[in-house]
Amino acid sequence: MRTQDPKTIYLKEYQQPAFWVDHIHLTVKVFDGYTEVTSELSLRKNPTVASRELVLNGVDQKIQSLHLNDAQLTETDYQYSGGLLTLNCATDTARFRAVTRIDPQNNTSLEGLYQSGSMLCTQCEAEGFRKITFYPDRPDVMATFTTRIEADAKRFPVLLSNGNPVDSGTLDDGRHFAVWEDPFPKPSYLFALVAGDLAGKDDRFTTRSGREVTLRIFVEPQNAHKVDFALASLKKAMQWDEDVYGREYDLDLFMIVASDFFNMGAMENKGLNIFNSAAVLASPDTSNDQRFERIEGIVAHEYFHNWSGNRVTCRDWFQLSLKEGFTVFRDTEFSSDMHDRAVKRIETVAGLRAVQFPEDSGPMAHPVRPDSYIEINNFYTATVYEKGAEVVRMIHTLVGAEDFRRGSDLYFERFDGQAVTTDDFVACMEQVSGLDLTQFKRWYSQAGTPRLAVTDEFDADNGNYTLTFKQACPATPGQPEKSPFVIPVKLGLLGTDGQDLAIKTRANYSAETEVLTLTDEVTDVVFTGLTERPVPSLLRDFSAPVKWSFGYSDEQLAFLAANDANGFNRWDALQQLYIRAILSLATDRRAGRTLTAPSVLVETVANVAGDATLSHAIRASMLTLPGYAILKDAVDVVYIEDLIAARKHLVKTLATRYRDIWRSLTEKLSSHAPYEFNAEESGRRQLQGLSLWYWLKAGDQAAFDFAAQLYAGATNQTDRSNALRAVLAGDAEALQQSLLSDFYDHWQSDTQMVEQWLTMQAGTPGTTVSDIETLMQHPAFDIKNPNKVRSVIVGFAMNTESFHDDDGEGYALLASVVQQLNALNPQLAARLVTLLSDWKRYDATRGKMMAKALETILATQSLSSNVFEMAQRALKD
Structure with missing residues (x-):
């Protein structure tokens, strides 16, 4: 337990430092048991700050x-x-x-300089x-960096840092050195260093200049x-960034290093990106389509x-989304251009609703x-x-693609x-577009x-159709009241034939x-010149991250799922039908009523399954x-038991009623062609x-037989994992254990495949806390490895x-793991x-059992500030 609360940092208290650093010269000497670091800082007084305190x-x-x-300096010269x-x-x-001396071999936090397997590497973001x-x-x-690394030449033949290599050579006692110089000023969080026995693979890219x-x-x-x-993905990204944003790479060398021990997915250190191995290593044998797309x-x-x-x-860490939000937008646009734009939008929004919306509420x-x-x-x-x-x-939507590029x-x-x-x-976007985005910036400041x-109203006599939009935002911690947001709503109006009707309105609408x-x-919006009551297609492409409601009937949602010209909204209409059905079934179960899936939904599923005009991925x-x-x-x-029972009932209904459709699709979509990663084949x-x-x-023995054959004959990891995951979701314990054993026996020397094996077992229906505890004793598990823990x-x-079993043991297990990790890797512990x-x-x-687990965590001796902050926030009223 902490004896005092850690310090809170506030945006409003930001102040520039009294001294800037123009250049830093680092000498990092790696020895057995310790590393010696010599840093030489060239300092310059900040004339806007009166203080002469140098704070490091x-x-x-x-x-x-x-x-x-x-x-x-002596101890009397500094504090x-x-x-x-x-x-x-x-x-x-x-x-x-x-x-100074540091101990990377025992640095389990995976921050700073630490040991990852046999190599040393860094992770400096954020601090x-x-x-x-x-x-x-x-x-x-922001400073320019010169980095000299010295280490044993046999154990660490590769010595890397940011920028360009400028010198290297041999030293006494079997040691060697390398010197790197980064000509571009950068903050310290972008510093990187790697030392290890590594294999390198080269390629080249010619810039537009x-x-x-x-x-x-x-x-x-072993991963070469x-x-x-x-x-290949890197070259695609470099070309796309030149074509779409006019951005050319600025150094002569771009490097990536794969690390098995990494808290994040990857890190953009200048010229030397360090990646979690799972986010960069790929082959058809060991990576499924989803991993290929994720790596790309x-x-x-x-x-x-x-x-x-x-x-x-970023000026300060409160501006983190300045770089991350902008770059996530850029990478999703890249992926959309590389594959199917509608499918990518669906994947993005599904993730947003599953993770960010609950976080926001x-x-x-x-x-x-x-x-x-x-x-x-x-x-x-x-x-x-x-x-x-x-x-x-949304800024891109409001200012338009051309002005966004100019901005x-x-x-x-x-x-x-x-x-x-x-x-x-935002000011740059305002300047080029002429728009006033003052109100829009509430998206940055309001949680x-x-x-x-x-709601809608149709005046058939005058041909007027009115949509009324009412916006509100619930209270969040520290923000009980919210002001209106700027919300871009992309929409269409569908006629009875399923086609978009012409839109005429005097509202703030861009045709x-x-x-x-x-x-x-x-906001009341009147559409004129209509001869029939339309069905509105709202928030097309999910044009704003909002929760929205409209009083659609089941039939109207089915109509949109079948006819909407917007691929995302076809998907979204069916999602609304699913959610409505499952919640209704859950209510019926809680009330003791008979569960019956709605016929409109069931029929719509059959129609989608049989609609060959849709791409495989959209279907x-x-x-x-x-x-x-x-x-x-x-x-x-x-009431989690009711949601589980309701969803299971719907799955069972769809599975058994359309058994022949699923079998036909499964068999028809088989292929013996060599593996290709592209939108068409991935969708298939x-x-x-x-x-x-x-x-x-549906419980067909023929399905289990097909899955076993697909697994045995798979020439790629996608087919193999599809077969195994399907079997793990069914009722065939002997087959499940046989395939899991075969999977591990065949791939136990491959780190990423072992991580998949662990995940599949942890996620199998019926898994108990005892099973997880046994799995954590397996030689393949390592609590110091974030990927294994995740x-x-x-x-x-x-x-x-399994996790929410009514005995509460899943919550207690999680609390216990957090307590163990608190001393090893506070960053990972806090995320759990x-x-x-x-x-x-x-x-x-x-709720009480989960709160008890949080209280257990909060009572941990020597609790890190990372875990303290998250547990305290979770329990706070």
Whole structure:
């Protein structure tokens, strides 16, 4: 238990530092048992700040010596406590030199410099550089870096850092060195260093100005065959960024390193990206279509950061979405251009509704630009990333594609080499478009998901159709009252023939973009010249991140699912039918009534399954039921047993009634052609996997036989995992154990495949806490490895029926794991706490058990500030 609360940091208290750093020269000497770091800072007085205090961050370091302007400092010359080294600097320019020792081999936090397998690597975002040396570890301090690395040549033959290599050579005692120079000023969070025995794979890219850039991926030797796809993805991203944003890469070398021990997905360090191995290594044998697409998107995301994050960075961590929201928007646009735009939009919105919407409606709710934090690592959230991207998307919608490009050009040109704010970004868009976005900026400062209630009225005599939009946003922690948002609503009006009707209105509507812009709490929009009452198609392409309602009948939703010209809205209409049906079935179960799935929905599913005019991927998306995260967010009180029973009933109804359809689709979609990763083939495999899942849910022995044969004969991981996941969802324990054993026996030496094996077991229906505890004792599990922890613990938490068993043991297990991780990896531990944060949404019995688990966590001895902040926020009234 903590004896005092950690300090809260507030946006309103931002102040520039008293000294800037123009250059830092680092010498990192790696020895057995410790690493010695010498840093030399070239300091310059900030004339806008009166204080002469030099404040440097530094934790987990043993000071060997400190110098200021060549004078050695004694303990009376400085104060060092709470991770801050403070001293007075009387000159306007100065040199500060620190020699310290750190222990990367025992750094389990995976921040700063740490050991990942046999190599050493860094993770400095957000505040990891202070674990390497003393420095003003804040994003607005930007300096050029020179880094010299010395290490044993046999154990660490590869020595890497940011920028360009400028020198290397041999030293005494079998050691060697490498010197790297980064000519572009950067904040310390973008520093990177890697030392290890790694295999490299090269490629080249010619920029539009004719420069040759070397592309190089470093991996452990056994993974050298898994880098070709990432290299190809990188080249696609570089070309796309030139074509769409005019952004050319600025160094002669771009490197990626794959690490098995990594808290995040990847990190955009200047010129030397460090990736979680799961986010970069791919082969048809070991990666399914979803992983290929994820890797392509992550590689692009980190590369795009070179401009939207590195060349122009954040003034402070409250502006985190300045780089992350903008870059997520850019990577989703890239993926949309590479594949099917409608399918990508569906995937994005499904994720937003499953993760960010619940975050926005619970104790973890915060604005895209937070007002305060204790640990900035706790704010790498879906709100900052995904909602932040939706905010940028709305700006793109409002100003138009051409002005958005002009605005981004102005932003990059005006602020190149600077640390700025979201206001600076928006100001560029205002300048080029002429729009006043003052009200729009509430999306950055107000938390919560706006509610948009829509009603209609038709005046047949005059041919007028009126839509009334009422917006409101619920109270969130610290923000009881909300002002109206700017909400762009892309819409259409469908006639009885299913075609879009011509739209005539005097409202703030753009015929070119089909977007109606709302700014008031209540807006009446009158459409004229109509001869029939239309069916409105609202929020096409999910034009704003809001929860909206309209009094559709089941028949109208089925009509939109069958006819809407907008692919996203066809999917969304069917999603609304699913949610409505499941919630109704859950209510019936709670009331003791007989469960009967609505005929309109059941018939619509059959129509979609048989609609060959739809792409395979769209059909698969439309036939996939909403998950429990979305269902839970749709009710005021979660009675999880009722939701589980209702969803199971609907699945069983669809599976048994259309058994022949699922079998026919499964067999018809089979292919023996060589594996290709493209939209058409990925969609085919996705639809076949879903059809097989439904067929197995019908209980046909023939389906189990087909799945076993598909698994045995699979030539790629997508088919293999589709077969295995379908079997794991069915009732065939002997077959399940046989396939799981075969999977592990065949792939136990492959880290990423073992992670999949762990996830599949943790997510299998019927898995108990005892099973998870046994799995955590397996040699394949390592509590110090974030990927292994996420595979088992998060995999189990997503296993809704098992995790939320009424004995509460799942919650107790999670609390126990958080307590273990608190001392090892506080950042990972804090993220696991969020799995309990919605405890108030559940029925009283489960809510109390979840709250008890949070209280157990909060009572942990020596509780980290990371975990403290999240547990406290979760329990706070």
